Amino acid sequence: xxxxxxxxxxxxxxxxxxxxxxxxxxxxxxxxxxxxxxxxxxxxxxxxxxxxxxxxxxxxxxxxxxxxxxxxxxxxxxxxxxxxxxxxxxxxxxxxxxxxxxxxxxxxxxxxxxxxxxxxxxxxxxxxxxxxxxxxxxxxxxxxxxxxxxxxxxxxxxxxxxxxxxxxxxxxxxxxxxxxxxxxxxxxxxxxxxxxxxxxxxxxxxxxxxxxxxxxxxxxxxxxxxxxxxxxxxxxxxxxxxxxxxxxxxxxxxxxxxxxx
Amino acid sequence: xxxxxxxxxxxxxxxxxxxxxxxxxxxxxxxxxxxxxxxxxxxxxxxxxxxxxxxxxxxxxxxxxxxxxxxxxxxxxxxxxxxxxxxxxxxxxxxxxxxxxxxxxxxxxxxxxxxxxxxxxxxxxxxxxxxxxxxxxxxxxxxxxxxxxxxxxxxxxxxxxxxxxxxxxxxxxxxxxxxxxxxxxxxxxxxxxxxxxxxxxxxxxxxxxxxxxxxxxxxxxxxxxxxxxxxxxxxxx
Numbered sequence: 001x002x003x004x005x006x007x008x009x010x011x012x013x014x015x016x017x018x019x020x021x022x023x024x025x026x027x028x029x030x031x032x033x034x035x036x037x038x039x040x041x042x043x044x045x046x047x048x049x050x051x052x053x054x055x056x057x058x059x060x061x062x063x064x065x066x067x068x069x070x071x072x073x074x075x076x077x078x079x080x081x082x083x084x085x086x087x088x089x090x091x092x093x094x095x096x097x098x099x100x101x102x103x104x105x106x107x108x109x110x111x112x113x114x115x116x117x118x119x120x121x122x123x124x125x126x127x128x129x130x131x132x133x134x135x136x137x138x139x140x141x142x143x144x145x146x147x148x149x150x151x152x153x154x155x156x157x158x159x160x161x162x163x164x165x166x167x168x169x170x171x172x173x174x175x176x177x178x179x180x181x182x183x184x185x186x187x188x189x190x191x192x193x194x195x196x197x198x199x200x201x202x203x204x205x206x207x208x209x210x211x212x213x214x215x216x217x218x219x220x221x222x223x224x225x226x227x228x229x230x231x232x233x234x235x236x237x238x239x240x241x242x243x244x245x246x247x248x249x250x251x252x253x254x255x256x257x258x259x260x261x
Numbered sequence: 262x263x264x265x266x267x268x269x270x271x272x273x274x275x276x277x278x279x280x281x282x283x284x285x286x287x288x289x290x291x292x293x294x295x296x297x298x299x300x301x302x303x304x305x306x307x308x309x310x311x312x313x314x315x316x317x318x319x320x321x322x323x324x325x326x327x328x329x330x331x332x333x334x335x336x337x338x339x340x341x342x343x344x345x346x347x348x349x350x351x352x353x354x355x356x357x358x359x360x361x362x363x364x365x366x367x368x369x370x371x372x373x374x375x376x377x378x379x380x381x382x383x384x385x386x387x388x389x390x391x392x393x394x395x396x397x398x399x400x401x402x403x404x405x406x407x408x409x410x411x412x413x414x415x416x417x418x419x420x421x422x423x424x425x426x427x428x429x430x431x432x433x434x435x436x437x438x439x440x441x442x443x444x445x446x447x448x449x450x451x452x453x454x455x456x457x458x459x460x461x462x463x464x465x466x467x468x469x470x471x472x473x474x475x476x477x478x479x480x481x482x483x484x485x486x487x488x489x490x491x492x493x494x495x496x497x498x
Contacts, residue, residue, distance in 0.1 A: 121353055134351070146351035149360065190357055191496055193461030193468070198496075238464065240489040244497060247376060255493040257462065 057159050064162070067132055121150040125158055126165070130186070133169040137184055142176050146186040151195055155259040156237060164233045165197065167226035168252055172201035175250060179204050183249070198253040208245055227252075236260050263293040263385065264312060268304045269319035269346065274367070275299055278346065281370055282317060285378040301325035305333070313341040315381055318361075320347045331359045342381055380498055390443060394429055403427075405443055409471050410478060411436060411453040423471055446491045449481040456495045462488070 085108050092101035121127050126148075134144055153161050169186070176184045183202035190196070207214070214227050227243075234241050234254050242253040267282060269275040279297050286293055293314075298304040301322045307313075316334075320327035327345050334341055335358045345352065345364035354360045363380065365373040390405045409421045413433050420427040437447050444456045448467050460470035466477045467488065480488055 144350050145366070147354075147364065148351065149354045149357065189360065192456070192459040192492060194492065196493070196496060238489075240486075240493045242490070242493045242497070246497070251497075253493060253496065255489060257489075258464070 060159070060162065060166075064128070068128070071132075121148060123150065123152055125162060126151070126153065126188070129162055129165050129169070133166070133173065134186075137169075137173045137176070140173070140177060142173060142182045142184050144184050144186075148186065148188045149190060151188060151190055153195065153256070156256065160233050160236065164230060164254065167230055168197065168199045168254070171226045172199045172250075172252070175203065175207075176201040181248070185249070195256045196253060197256070198251065200249040200251045203245065203248060203250045206245055207250055208243070214243070230254065263291065263314040264296070265293045265315045265317070266296045266298065266304070266307070266313045266341075267317040268298040268301060268322070270299055270301070270322045271319075272299050274319075278317060278370075281374055282378075285371075285374045286382075289378055289382055291382055301330065304330070308333070308339065308341075313339070314385065315342045315344065317344050317346055320345050320349070320352075327361075328354075328359045331361055335359070342384060344377060344381070387444070392440070394431065396427075396429055401427075405440075405445075405455070406457060408455050409458050409469055409476070410455060411445075413451040421476075444495060446488055448484050448488050449479050452478045454478055456492060459492065462492060 085104070089101050089104055092098070092104065121130075130146070130148065134146065137144055172184055176182050179202040181202040183200075185198075185200040187198040187200075188196070189198075230252065231241055234256065237260065238257040240255045242251075242255075244251050244253075265282065265286070267275060267278050269278055275297055279295060283293075283295060296307070298307065301324045305325055316330075318327045318330055325333075327347075331343055331345075333339075334343055343361040345361045346367065347364055348367045350366065352364055362384070363377050365377055388404075388406055391402045392405055392408065393400065393402050395401075403420070403422065407423050409423065411433070412419045412421065414428065416430065417428045418431050418433060418436060420429065433447075433451070433453065437445070437453055440453065441447075445453050446456055448454050454467055454469060458469045458471050459467060460475065461468040465480050465485075467480055469476050469478065
């Protein structure tokens with residue numbers, strides 16, 4: 001009798017153990033699937049982020065290509081104009097009308113002097129960004145002062161470089177437009193063996209006092225939005241960002257060192 | 262007495278520049294010796310024998326343009342503070358060797374001269390700052406400019422100077438506090454470097470240069486970020 005009961009207990013016990021074990025397996029399975037699901041979700045988010053980044057870069061590059069095409073067209077138009085002008089001067093000279101030829105040449109010179117003198121450096125990306133942004137700023141009535149050293153920034157990815165410089169200039173141009181004096185200064189230099197980009201814009205009153213975190217808002221257009229990206233890119237190249245105000249100018253200065261390891 | 266030299270090939274502009282530059286320095290309490298040249302060749306001759314503290318130079322001149330003269334000053338390591346005067350809004354330097362201390366535009370002369378004069382005066386007076394300390398019973402004075410770096414040696418500190426090395430009894434922390442607003446940075450537990458002599462910043466070392474000598478100081482891990490921030494801040498102007 002006792003033996004019988006004992007056998008049943010043992011049997012029940014072993015069944016319970018087996019059930020519990022099955023439950024454990026189930027739970028383990030469930031946890032495993034949960035982990036996978038989270039991982040897939042995270043990977044999906046990462047991919048989406050990368051896709052949107054790539055779309056952004058693609059748009060920027062497209063914009064750049066359009067701009068280059070626009071400049072080429074301008075050069076063609078300029079060549080065409082110069083040809084016409086020369087023909088006019090030549091025809092005056094053939095008729096011995098020197099006074100007219102002189103006057104005509106003077107007029108052209110006047111016109112040319114009014115055009116913005118572009119900077120020319122070996123780094124074509126730097127050239128392109130500076131020239132397009134400067135003329136854009138100039139068109140909007142901003143007064144410009146630039147000091148540019150011919151640096152290659154070869155250790156930087158060109159997408160990062162253009163995002164950084166475009167951001168710094170876009171912010172400064174936008175902020176300068178909202179100020180009374182409308183001034184913009186750019187300084188690109190290698191000092192003490194480190195590359196430094198400094199962009200200054202005029203301000204009417206301190207931005208840092210009112211908005212030390214530089215959150216983008218209606219009162220502070222321009223800065224804010226881009227600062228985050230400027231910091232991210234700078235950090236990637238082991239650099240440093242210095243933001244300060246001096247003599248009614250808002251200054252963003254960026255130091256860049258070397259390519260990420 | 263500071264020696265200020267102005268060079269522009271157009272005499273009318275030269276005279277105007279002289280008036281305004283002199284006025285600007287005067288306003289800031291600095292009287293100086295002024296010399297004006299309208300011929301870059303004469304300026305070049307003058308530079309071979311005379312010391313110049315501040316040189317205002319028109320970029321577009323016949324015979325020697327501003328960039329040539331900048332290159333000469335740099336190659337001869339002349340201590341002159343060079344300022345370009347130009348009608349351009351944008352200047353491009355092919356290499357660092359042609360880079361001046363600053364540039365002012367003829368179209369914005371008075372306004373820019375005012376800012377620049379203050380910067381120049383700050384630079385000139387910074388060049389004369391001294392470190393004063395007790396050595397035994399003597400009171401010693403050393404130009405900050407002459408200190409390359411400071412190294413901890415037990416209970417002493419060694420000052421590496423341009424042509425000398427001095428041992429003084431002082432703690433690194435004390436000296437760091439004294440010098441941190443004066444262009445010195447702590448790059449390592451045992452080193453304090455003079456930013457004026459930095460030639461290159463590498464990932465874990467700081468290259469200092471004076472004359473023909475070079476030395477590499479280590480950058481401590483915990484100092485990395487601060488070193489970068491301080492070097493960048495030293496360029497504020």
